[in-house]
Amino acid sequence: xxxxxxxxxxxxxxxxxxxxxxxxxxxxxxxxxxxxxxxxxxxxxxxxxxxxxxxxxxxxxxxxxxxxxxxxxxxxxxxxxxxxxxxxxxxxxxxxxxxxxxxxxxxxxxxxxxx
Amino acid sequence: xxxxxxxxxxxxxxxxxxxxxxxxxxxxxxxxxxxxxxxxxxxxxxxxxxxxxxxxxxxxxxxxxxxxxxxxxxxxxxxxxxxxxxxxxxxxxxxxxxxxxxxxxxxxx
Numbered sequence: 001x002x003x004x005x006x007x008x009x010x011x012x013x014x015x016x017x018x019x020x021x022x023x024x025x026x027x028x029x030x031x032x033x034x035x036x037x038x039x040x041x042x043x044x045x046x047x048x049x050x051x052x053x054x055x056x057x058x059x060x061x062x063x064x065x066x067x068x069x070x071x072x073x074x075x076x077x078x079x080x081x082x083x084x085x086x087x088x089x090x091x092x093x094x095x096x097x098x099x100x101x102x103x104x105x106x107x108x109x110x111x112x113x114x115x
Numbered sequence: 116x117x118x119x120x121x122x123x124x125x126x127x128x129x130x131x132x133x134x135x136x137x138x139x140x141x142x143x144x145x146x147x148x149x150x151x152x153x154x155x156x157x158x159x160x161x162x163x164x165x166x167x168x169x170x171x172x173x174x175x176x177x178x179x180x181x182x183x184x185x186x187x188x189x190x191x192x193x194x195x196x197x198x199x200x201x202x203x204x205x206x207x208x209x210x211x212x213x214x215x216x217x218x219x220x221x222x223x224x
Contacts, residue, residue: 004157031210042119042214043158043202050210059211091157100145100206101165106157 002026004107006092012113013082021077021110023092029105031098032075034067037089037109046090049075050098082114117141117213121203126221127193135188135201135218143208149177149188150202152217158202161188190220198222 005024013019025032034046045059049069060066064082069075079086089111093104118140127133139147146165150158164170164179164186176189190197200217207213 033211035214040216042216043204043212045211045213048210056211098210100210101163103148103160103163104158104212105160106150108155108157 004092004094004105006090006107006110008110009108010111010113012115015084015114016081018078018080019082019112021079021090021092021112023075023077023107025073025075025092025094026105027073029094029096030072031095031102032069033093033095033104034075034077035091035093037091038087043091046077048098079112082112084114087112087114117205117207119203119205119213119215121201121215121218123216124219124221126223129193129195129222129224131193133190133193133220135190135203135220137186137188137203137215139184139186139203139205139213139215141184141205141207141213144181145206145208147177147179147186148204148206148212149175149186150204152200152202154199161201193222195222195224 032049035043047067048056064080067077089109091109093106095102121137149161152158162177169178174191202217203215204212
């Protein structure tokens with residue numbers, strides 16, 4: 001079946017502009033995660049959605065970052081007033097239940113470059 | 116906080132065996148995952164360990180010692196396609212995974 005789909009695959013933007021990154025999880029997966037991957041760094045947790053529960057936003061690095069998940073499916077990560085340090089690969093993942101033993105299925109990511 | 120350590124790079128010859136170590140210090144523990152990530156691609160799930168011991172899946176095996184905060188991923192009969200980054204990730208007691216920086220494995224002919 002279809003995997004996790006992310007768009008765009010690449011985004012170049014000027015400092016100060018807003019960007020929106022989209023994630024389509026695997027159908028039927030209730031849990032959705034956003035991670036950020038910078039060169040030489042481990043994946044950094046950003047935000048977690050589970051069903052209709054309030055999201056865990058504890059990993060968002062600043063109030064310029066926000067995310068929503070509509071209808072328990074598609075998610076959008078928005079970065080306002082982008083800064084050069086926001087340049088990274090943004091990975092979305094979904095899992096069937098969000099239980100501790102439920103593996104994450106990742107998308108190919110959006111490579112964001114802020115100039 | 117969570118601390119996950121793994122070597123940055125390893126090189127091995129085609130057909131050989133490579134062992135990638137991962138040590139962790141986390142506030143809780145609900146399992147350890149290994150993922151494979153080829154350049155420019157999504158990480159893909161390889162293995163999950165929650166109990167001590169060895170889990171074998173074909174050419175790949177993963178070991179866990181909870182008392183030592185230690186795991187390894189063993190890649191046998193290396194193939195060129197195994198050249199990739201290998202990520203160790205720990206569930207520290209909730210739904211979030213903490214990831215190491217990854218080990219880049221280069222397989223040479």
